[in-house]
Amino acid sequence: MNLSKSALRRYKIIDQALRNKMRPYPNMQELIALCEQLLDYSPSIETLQKDIANMRLPYPDGFDAPIVYNRLKRGYAYSDLNYSISGIPLRDEDMQALAEAVEFMQAMDIGRISESFNHAIEKIQSASIEQRQRVQGILPVLQNMTLPQTRGFEHIKLFYKACREQMPVSCIHYSYKKRVFNVLMLHPFLIKEFENRWYIYAYSETHGSVRTFGLDRIFEPVFVKTTFIKTDKAQAELFLKDVYGVFPVPGAKKCTVKIHVSQLGTQYFQAFPLHSSQVIKKENSGTSVICFTLIPTIELARFILAQGGHVKIIQPKWFKQFTSHALL
Amino acid sequence: MRSKKVEAYLVHTEPAKAQDNPRVLRILLLPHATQIDFGYVAPWIYKRGGWIRIAPHTHIKCHGANQKFHLLDSKNIPIAPKHHHFESVQDWMMFSLWFEALPATATHIDIIEEEFPSADDFNFYNISLQPRIPLIM
Numbered sequence: 001m002n003l004s005k006s007a008l009r010r011y012k013i014i015d016q017a018l019r020n021k022m023r024p025y026p027n028m029q030e031l032i033a034l035c036e037q038l039l040d041y042s043p044s045i046e047t048l049q050k051d052i053a054n055m056r057l058p059y060p061d062g063f064d065a066p067i068v069y070n071r072l073k074r075g076y077a078y079s080d081l082n083y084s085i086s087g088i089p090l091r092d093e094d095m096q097a098l099a100e101a102v103e104f105m106q107a108m109d110i111g112r113i114s115e116s117f118n119h120a121i122e123k124i125q126s127a128s129i130e131q132r133q134r135v136q137g138i139l140p141v142l143q144n145m146t147l148p149q150t151r152g153f154e155h156i157k158l159f160y161k162a163c164r165e166q167m168p169v170s171c172i173h174y175s176y177k178k179r180v181f182n183v184l185m186l187h188p189f190l191i192k193e194f195e196n197r198w199y200i201y202a203y204s205e206t207h208g209s210v211r212t213f214g215l216d217r218i219f220e221p222v223f224v225k226t227t228f229i230k231t232d233k234a235q236a237e238l239f240l241k242d243v244y245g246v247f248p249v250p251g252a253k254k255c256t257v258k259i260h261v262s263q264l265g266t267q268y269f270q271a272f273p274l275h276s277s278q279v280i281k282k283e284n285s286g287t288s289v290i291c292f293t294l295i296p297t298i299e300l301a302r303f304i305l306a307q308g309g310h311v312k313i314i315q316p317k318w319f320k321q322f323t324s325h326a327l328l
Numbered sequence: 329m330r331s332k333k334v335e336a337y338l339v340h341t342e343p344a345k346a347q348d349n350p351r352v353l354r355i356l357l358l359p360h361a362t363q364i365d366f367g368y369v370a371p372w373i374y375k376r377g378g379w380i381r382i383a384p385h386t387h388i389k390c391h392g393a394n395q396k397f398h399l400l401d402s403k404n405i406p407i408a409p410k411h412h413h414f415e416s417v418q419d420w421m422m423f424s425l426w427f428e429a430l431p432a433t434a435t436h437i438d439i440i441e442e443e444f445p446s447a448d449d450f451n452f453y454n455i456s457l458q459p460r461i462p463l464i465m
Contacts, residue, residue: 170338170461172353172365172422181367181422183340183353185461219422220365222356224338225462 006039010051011063013038015085018067018078025075052076055085060093150197152215159200159221162188166228169202171221173213182206186213187229189236192246194299199246201239203229210235212246238295244275245299249322257292257300258314265310266290274303289314296322335359337460350380350423352439352452356463361400362388362427364439366450370419377414380421381406382450383441388427391436391454397428430457 013035017026026034028045036042043051055065066079162169169186188202198215210231242254261269263286270280277293294300296316301323304311313320339355350368370377384407387396399407404423406412412421430437439452 167464170340170354172367174367174420174422179369179418179420181351181353181369181420183365185340220354220424222338223464225464 007051007054009039010035010043010048011055011085014048014051014055014076015065018076019084025070025073025077027075030075150216152218153198155215155218155221156191156198158223159188159191159215162186162221162223163191166230167223168226168228169221170224172219174217174219176217184213185224185226187231189231190239192239194246197246201231201236203231205229210239212239241276242294243297244292244294244303245297247298248295249297249301249319252296252319254293254295255316257294257296257316257319259290259292259304260312260314261288261290262310263287265307274300336463336465338463339457339460341455350450352455353422355437355455355457357430357457357460358463360429362397362430363424364388364427365422365424366405368421368423370414370417370421372417374414374417377417377419379411379413380423381408381411382425383408386425386439386441386450388430388437388439390430390434391438397430399425399427401426 014031017023017031017034020026023030028048031048032042032045035048052067054061055063056067058064063085065085066083067076068079069075070077159169161167166187169188171184171186173182173184174180175182183206185205186200186202187205188200190201192199192201200213200215200218202211202213203209204211204213238254266280266282266286266288269278269288269290275292275294277291279291280288281290282288292300296319301319304313304323313323336359337357339357341352341354349371350366352364353367354365356363356365368380382399382402382405384399386399389396402423402425404412404421405425414421434457436454436456438454439450441451442449445451
């Protein structure tokens with residue numbers, strides 16, 4: 001059953017009106033008035049007629065609702081007085097779908113995002129799904145690397161709210177490299193996860209530019225009541241699309257990075273593209289030249305170094321030098 | 329009846345001098361308390377980074393005045409006689425202290441761990457409480 005949110009709201013209002021024993025047999029005008037009152041808009045007669053027809057449709061297209069029109073009373077009613085669309089129990093197919101969804105979400109560790117989401121999952125599990133699995137002896141068939149919770153992850157909800165509602169944040173930052181504490185006034189616009197590490201992209205008043213901050217190095221963030229400084233949309237999109245990893249090499253601009261890859265390495269690049277801009281040109285021997293169009297990052301340099309002799313940078317030369325000399 | 333609006337402010341302290349350790353990072357002027365956030369980097373002069381603690385009689389006062397605002401609570405730093413021992417000279421710690429709330433008229437404060445301090449005590453003088461940034465509670 002594919003329902004739009006507004007249709008579902010109307011169904012619920014119709015259901016509520018049909019079950020109201022104080023005002024039985026509502027007619028079309030009364031249903032419209034009720035929708036107007038509860039939804040702040042007035043649906044047409046045709047819309048409500050369609051809604052009633054849809055509610056009457058058998059499962060899985062509708063709710064199988066026993067709605068009848070009483071000519072004598074000139075209004076609608078349920079022929080089964082105990083019927084309600086919100087009282088429909090979950091069927092086996094629904095339970096199966098829910099169980100699969102929960103298992104998938106657990107495997108992806110989505111629950112870490114929000115404590116309340118975890119509670120919601122627990123409720124579903126305790127209701128029946130986990131029990132069903134135990135009874136039938138079904139083992140989970142999806143598993144990923146679930147790492148222990150990292151420092152700073154507890155602030156993700158606050159930064160999510162800051163990004164969504166454009167709220168400036170004051171926080172304390174510790175730089176591992178410089179061994180220095182700083183107080184920052186941030187105007188965050190993006191939270192990014194990379195290799196189980198979480199980062200905040202924000203305009204930093206302290207630095208006067210857009211910066212990236214590891215959540216593990218941020219302490220005591222609090223919302224402050226000042227004007228939010230918005231980051232230019234084009235600049236924000238750069239961080240979304242044109243990078244592999246998180247930290248651009250200082251001063252780097254979007255460019256073509258060309259690498260030479262061994263036969264074995266080529267197989268892996270084919271199976272696991274590094275970036276959406278990846279283009280592979282295979283050579284006769286099975287080796288390849290791979291091009292990316294992106295902003296070179298520290299993480300890209302690290303990745304290339306980690307491949308050892310399988311990957312060599314052809315261009316740009318400055319990035320080749322950076323990767324071979326930089327202490328990463 | 330109109331409820332009284334609770335006001336809270338934040339002060340980002342001025343950048344520290346290189347020798348400041350711990351560094352006073354931020355002061356939160358809350359309705360019920362004054363929160364002061366510090367950053368401490370374990371120095372290389374001590375074996376394994378040494379240790380830190382805060383004296384229970386640590387207090388704050390308005391600069392030039394005598395009234396003491398006492399220590400209420402601490403986070404990430406033990407109150408003496410307990411110590412936190414670092415494990416290496418690369419260790420660091422961000423800690424917070426809560427004191428009794430300051431009057432709204434306070435403009436500069438002193439943080440006093442010892443009235444007659446040695447070089448190791450955490451005493452700070454004449455810290456400005458301006459500019460104040462309103463906090464969202």
